[in-house]
Amino acid sequence: MAEHYKPNTYKAWEMTLEERFQEVYPPLAEREAVTEANRCLYCYDAPCMVACPTHIDIPTFIRKISTGNVKGSARTILESNLMGATCSRVCPVQELCEGACVLEHDHKPIMIGRLQRYAMDYATERNIKFFEKGKSNGLKVAVIGGGPAGLSCAGELCKMGFDVTVYEKKKWANGLSTYGIVVFREPVEVALAEAKMIQEMGVQIKTNVTIGKDITLDELVEQNDAVFISVGLGNVPDMSVPGENLAGVMDGLDFIEETKVEKLDSIKFGNRICVIGAGNTAIDCATIARRLGSERVNIIYRRSEAEMPAYHFEYEFALREGVSFMFLTLPVEIVGKDKVEGLKCVRMDLGEPDASGRRSPIPIPGSEFTIPCDMVVKAIGQKKQSQMMTALAKYDVKDIKGYIAVDFATNRTVHPKIFAGGDCIRSHGEASTVMAVQDGKIAAKAIYRQFIGELEDQTEHAKTGCCKEVAGAHAH
Amino acid sequence: MANLEIDFRGIKSPNPFWLASAPPANSAYQVQKAFEQGWGGAVWKTIGAPVLNVCNRYGTIDYKGQKIIGLNNVELISDRPIDLNLKEIAEVKRNFPNHAVVVSVMVESKKETWQETIKRAEETGCDGFELNFGCPHGMSERGMGSAMGQVPEYTCMVTEWVMEAATKPVIVKLTPNITDIVQPARAAVRGGATAISLINTINSIMGVDLDTFELRPNVGGKGGHGGYAGPAVKPIALHLLSAVASDPEVQKAGLAISGMGGIETWQDAVEFMLLGSTSVQVCTAVMHWGFRIVEDMIEGMSNWMDDKGFKSCNDFIGASLPRISNFGDFDLGFQSVAKINHDKCIQCNLCFIACNDAAHQCIDLKDAKLTKEANERLWPVVREVDCVGCALCSTVCPVDDCITMVQIDTGRPHTTWNEIMKSKPEVTQDWHKMEEYRKTANIHVH
Numbered sequence: 001m002a003e004h005y006k007p008n009t010y011k012a013w014e015m016t017l018e019e020r021f022q023e024v025y026p027p028l029a030e031r032e033a034v035t036e037a038n039r040c041l042y043c044y045d046a047p048c049m050v051a052c053p054t055h056i057d058i059p060t061f062i063r064k065i066s067t068g069n070v071k072g073s074a075r076t077i078l079e080s081n082l083m084g085a086t087c088s089r090v091c092p093v094q095e096l097c098e099g100a101c102v103l104e105h106d107h108k109p110i111m112i113g114r115l116q117r118y119a120m121d122y123a124t125e126r127n128i129k130f131f132e133k134g135k136s137n138g139l140k141v142a143v144i145g146g147g148p149a150g151l152s153c154a155g156e157l158c159k160m161g162f163d164v165t166v167y168e169k170k171k172w173a174n175g176l177s178t179y180g181i182v183v184f185r186e187p188v189e190v191a192l193a194e195a196k197m198i199q200e201m202g203v204q205i206k207t208n209v210t211i212g213k214d215i216t217l218d219e220l221v222e223q224n225d226a227v228f229i230s231v232g233l234g235n236v237p238d239m240s241v242p243g244e245n246l247a248g249v250m251d252g253l254d255f256i257e258e259t260k261v262e263k264l265d266s267i268k269f270g271n272r273i274c275v276i277g278a279g280n281t282a283i284d285c286a287t288i289a290r291r292l293g294s295e296r297v298n299i300i301y302r303r304s305e306a307e308m309p310a311y312h313f314e315y316e317f318a319l320r321e322g323v324s325f326m327f328l329t330l331p332v333e334i335v336g337k338d339k340v341e342g343l344k345c346v347r348m349d350l351g352e353p354d355a356s357g358r359r360s361p362i363p364i365p366g367s368e369f370t371i372p373c374d375m376v377v378k379a380i381g382q383k384k385q386s387q388m389m390t391a392l393a394k395y396d397v398k399d400i401k402g403y404i405a406v407d408f409a410t411n412r413t414v415h416p417k418i419f420a421g422g423d424c425i426r427s428h429g430e431a432s433t434v435m436a437v438q439d440g441k442i443a444a445k446a447i448y449r450q451f452i453g454e455l456e457d458q459t460e461h462a463k464t465g466c467c468k469e470v471a472g473a474h475a476h
Numbered sequence: 477m478a479n480l481e482i483d484f485r486g487i488k489s490p491n492p493f494w495l496a497s498a499p500p501a502n503s504a505y506q507v508q509k510a511f512e513q514g515w516g517g518a519v520w521k522t523i524g525a526p527v528l529n530v531c532n533r534y535g536t537i538d539y540k541g542q543k544i545i546g547l548n549n550v551e552l553i554s555d556r557p558i559d560l561n562l563k564e565i566a567e568v569k570r571n572f573p574n575h576a577v578v579v580s581v582m583v584e585s586k587k588e589t590w591q592e593t594i595k596r597a598e599e600t601g602c603d604g605f606e607l608n609f610g611c612p613h614g615m616s617e618r619g620m621g622s623a624m625g626q627v628p629e630y631t632c633m634v635t636e637w638v639m640e641a642a643t644k645p646v647i648v649k650l651t652p653n654i655t656d657i658v659q660p661a662r663a664a665v666r667g668g669a670t671a672i673s674l675i676n677t678i679n680s681i682m683g684v685d686l687d688t689f690e691l692r693p694n695v696g697g698k699g700g701h702g703g704y705a706g707p708a709v710k711p712i713a714l715h716l717l718s719a720v721a722s723d724p725e726v727q728k729a730g731l732a733i734s735g736m737g738g739i740e741t742w743q744d745a746v747e748f749m750l751l752g753s754t755s756v757q758v759c760t761a762v763m764h765w766g767f768r769i770v771e772d773m774i775e776g777m778s779n780w781m782d783d784k785g786f787k788s789c790n791d792f793i794g795a796s797l798p799r800i801s802n803f804g805d806f807d808l809g810f811q812s813v814a815k816i817n818h819d820k821c822i823q824c825n826l827c828f829i830a831c832n833d834a835a836h837q838c839i840d841l842k843d844a845k846l847t848k849e850a851n852e853r854l855w856p857v858v859r860e861v862d863c864v865g866c867a868l869c870s871t872v873c874p875v876d877d878c879i880t881m882v883q884i885d886t887g888r889p890h891t892t893w894n895e896i897m898k899s900k901p902e903v904t905q906d907w908h909k910m911e912e913y914r915k916t917a918n919i920h921v922h
Binding site for chain 1: 540541822823824825826828829841853854874
């Protein structure tokens with residue numbers, strides 16, 4: 001009997017641990033994908049394409065799904081975004097392409113993300129190779145950090161004939177796609193397949209290489225024509241409260257990484273967990289804790305619901321997963337003898353807007369209380385890459401609040417050989433995979449222009465056609 | 477509730493919805509089930525000469541995820557023995573005396589055979605006959621079906637044979653696979669027919685398999701033309717219906733018309749009736765969804781009639797016939813231009829690209845500053861002085877009532893091509909004269 005479509009219901013108590021960590025959205029079946037693709041209006045100067053930071057030609061890839069040219073659809077996506085498989089899963093589409101869809105007004109927007117995933121899965125399952133290294137131009141580029149920005153830059157440069165080597169600190173490439181995106185959003189295999197695609201194009205990826213230990217920045221600058229730095233950000237910073245070193249206090253990114261690379265049943269987790277912070281990483285930590293089987297998960301945030309940095313759809317997802325939120329609550333101490341026994345907090349009130357424009361939280365005197373818990377997960381942001389900043393000082397490369405300063409049109413630093421992209425340059429605004437991918441593309445093109453000359457292909461500016469008026473014809 | 481009863485030149489039916497002579501009307505089981513669910517009549521699947529069927533018999537065209545926009549078949553007339561069919565027809569008529577039961581007949585082209593078959597069929601108590609001069613496959617190669625309908629003389633001759641033998645109304649079913657359908661329609665009039673039905677199916681091949689290179693439908697590796705039906709053929713059927721229904725000879729003879737070809741809904745049925753059909757016949761939609769669709773057809777038509785104040789079907793049958801005209805009689809002074817309602821526009825800008833690539837380049841994309849948004853997208857804006865009023869933009873627009881074609885007064889003379897042919901023949905023959913005429917008539921073509 002045919003497998004019937006099952007609505008997206010999640011009943012943890014009926015599922016095994018492995019089932020709970022399958023992708024939240026099932027893949028679209030062929031007929032489902034074609035039907036959805038046929039809903040697309042195939043807009044002229046489509047706003048989805050403008051809204052996509054990598055300017056994927058969305059109407060074209062969707063039309064190709066509708067005609068059965070899924071291979072061509074995948075090529076269209078990858079031409080603009082080599083990390084199309086990851087982006088199809090992790091992009092905040094409601095904020096980007098789907099949010100811009102003209103059908104958003106009085107219909108449902110097209111499921112652009114899931115259609116993109118359909119085309120990407122098709123190509124991956126069939127091991128279709130779309131790109132190969134361009135005719136060698138004899139120039140060498142080192143990419144430091146093999147996450148989405150680095151792989152994107154490396155892949156684009158390789159297509160244009162550069163010899164590219166990626167230096168990656170970890171065991172596997174593809175950065176947060178491999179280690180930091182919760183597995184029910186993106187399985188590790190998807191991230192690794194993407195890295196493999198870049199490798200098979202002709203990019204050399206060296207893993208387990210730490211800059212400053214195994215090789216220095218100076219050596220790389222010396223030995224290469226250009227260097228692209230995409231080292232991302234570091235671990236979660238200290239909260240500077242007593243008890244932070246107790247057993248049971250964990251870095252949120254480490255917690256997520258365990259669920260990506262370890263056997264699910266070997267992961268230790270508490271029964272009553274406090275997650276500190278209310279960004280997307282905090283939501284990830286809270287929801288994987290619930291899916292692992294934790295009974296009570298509280299997200300502790302010092303500001304209110306209105307100020308929380310997580311995407312709204314992530315907030316709603318966490319609520320559905322049974323995560324509780326405690327707003328206007330500031331942790332002041334992690335209590336416990338040898339291990340975590342509770343989180344001491346103080347109630348907050350909102351005062352005048354601070355530098356970020358958000359109303360600043362002010363502690364209410366005498367309002368301390370303790371939440372009993374056996375695990376505390378910190379998800380209050382990421383440390384800047386201070387070691388890299390120090391190494392770059394020699395080249396006069398400046399920082400903005402700890403992020404590498406670049407010219408955003410080229411992603412070049414003040415040093416002509418040094419470029420940077422990804423989370424390590426995102427000094428303002430939200431960081432995302434798709435922006436990191438675009439950073440890599442921008443740098444690759446700038447490197448080409450700087451060393452070889454003008455690019456032959458159309459600029460994205462013209463492709464998206466968003467800026468100049470188009471007259472039908474001259475009136476007679 | 478409006479009265480849906482019809483009198484089809486003596487064939488009475490509780491409503492105008494009949495099953496067409498086709499697989500859904502193949503047996504007593506099916507026809508009785510259909511009547512129980514509301515169908516007003518049925519034209520029994522054609523009885524006649526002995527046949528052998530093949531498989532696969534059907535091929536379809538799907539469109540944008542929707543199944544069966546068109547269906548073709550290479551199935552023949554009834555492959556059940558004639559005696560069994562006649563027995564079952566009699567049984568159905570006994571059980572449903574107030575429903576229309578019409579027997580479709582197709583036999584070899586011999587006077588005795590036709591007359592004998594008609595006489596035998598009359599014994600069933602049926603309400604009338606439909607002469608199948610339309611089947612385009614299998615039977616036509618044996619000199620029957622459309623082989624009859626494509627030669628007006630044969631149509632007339634066989635109709636005359638049948639009229640000699642029949643005491644019940646006789647409907648001649650026409651094939652669309654002919655250059656001018658009015659000719660066999662007039663032949664039916666000359667032969668003395670009571671009514672006409674149209675259209676039978678259209679010659680077609682549904683497609684080719686890109687892997688095997690086989691045709692659809694595929695009969696053991698081979699394929700050939702079959703009869704095309706379903707929603708895709710409706711516009712063709714409406715045209716042929718209008719040609720027959722507006723023909724003076726057909727009108728003078730007062731023949732009733734049973735229309736068919738792609739009818740799926742009450743709305744389709746009303747359109748056929750506005751163009752002169754008294755009853756409508758349905759096959760493909762039933763093959764897709766079953767008999768149950770008739771409930772909505774009846775209710776929908778009834779509600780529409782109530783809204784319009786029609787008490788019976790006769791109040792609107794043929795109401796659009798006076799509007800059937802010819803290009804030469806169209807008003808050359810009628811001018812419309814596209815108006816875009818920017819409150820409704822969703823800026824898909826399909827109107828722009830359609831006009832720009834495929835029409836007359838009179839829509840611009842402009843930074844019109846219609847909202848307060850900082851990143852306002854470009855809006856399509858019609859240059860009305862250049863708009864030729866082709867209506868392409870309004871047809872591609874996906875939003876209801878967003879682009880409307882609005883009539884404007886340009887001061888052009890309200891004349892017709894035929895009038896110009898008479899009064900200024902030189903204008904129709906010489907480009908220079910035409911240019912001069914356009915100037916005087918305020919017609920600018922860019």
